[in-house]
Amino acid sequence: MKSILFILMFTPTLLMQPDMAEISQAISKGDVATLSKFFDSSVEVSILDDEDIYDKAQAVAIVNNFFKSNQPQSFSEVHKGTSKGSDSHYVIGNLKAGNTVYRVYLYMKENNGKYLIQELRFDQE
Numbered sequence: 001m002k003s004i005l006f007i008l009m010f011t012p013t014l015l016m017q018p019d020m021a022e023i024s025q026a027i028s029k030g031d032v033a034t035l036s037k038f039f040d041s042s043v044e045v046s047i048l049d050d051e052d053i054y055d056k057a058q059a060v061a062i063v064n065n066f067f068k069s070n071q072p073q074s075f076s077e078v079h080k081g082t083s084k085g086s087d088s089h090y091v092i093g094n095l096k097a098g099n100t101v102y103r104v105y106l107y108m109k110e111n112n113g114k115y116l117i118q119e120l121r122f123d124q125e
Helices: 002-015 020-029 032-036 056-069
Strands: 039-047 050-055 072-082 088-097 100-111 114-124
Touching: 020 032, 020 072, 020 088, 032 056, 039 056, 050 056, 056 114, 088 114
Parallel strands: 039 114
Antiparallel strands: 039 050, 072 088, 088 100, 100 114
8 A cells, every 4th residue: 555655646756757868869969840849938048158038939940050050969968957846857968069069058847747948058168
C-alpha cells in the first residue's frame, strides 16, 4: 500500500518533465521547426550582444538566421537543474558551430502542463 501511495504521489512530477533530449537534438541539428514547438508565445532571445523579447514567429526567424550563419555541429549539456517548486527548468550547454563554441542558456517554465522555452541565449565562449 505504501509503495502505491509513493508512486501516485510522484507520478505527476515524473510526467511533467521537459523533453530535453528532443530539445538538445534540435539545437545540435539547427532544427528550428522542432525547437520552436517548445517556444512560449513570447521568448527572450539573446544572440551575443543582441537581446530582446520576441513573439514566437519573430523568435523562430531570429534563431533560424543564427543557425544559418552558424551551422551547428554538436550540442552537449553541461549543467541542468530545476527550480525549488519544480515549475521551471534550465539547461546550460555548449554548441559547436564551425570553429566557434557558443554557451547556450535555456530557461523553461511550466505553462498549462507543458514546459515552454521562455529564454534562449547564445554567448560566444
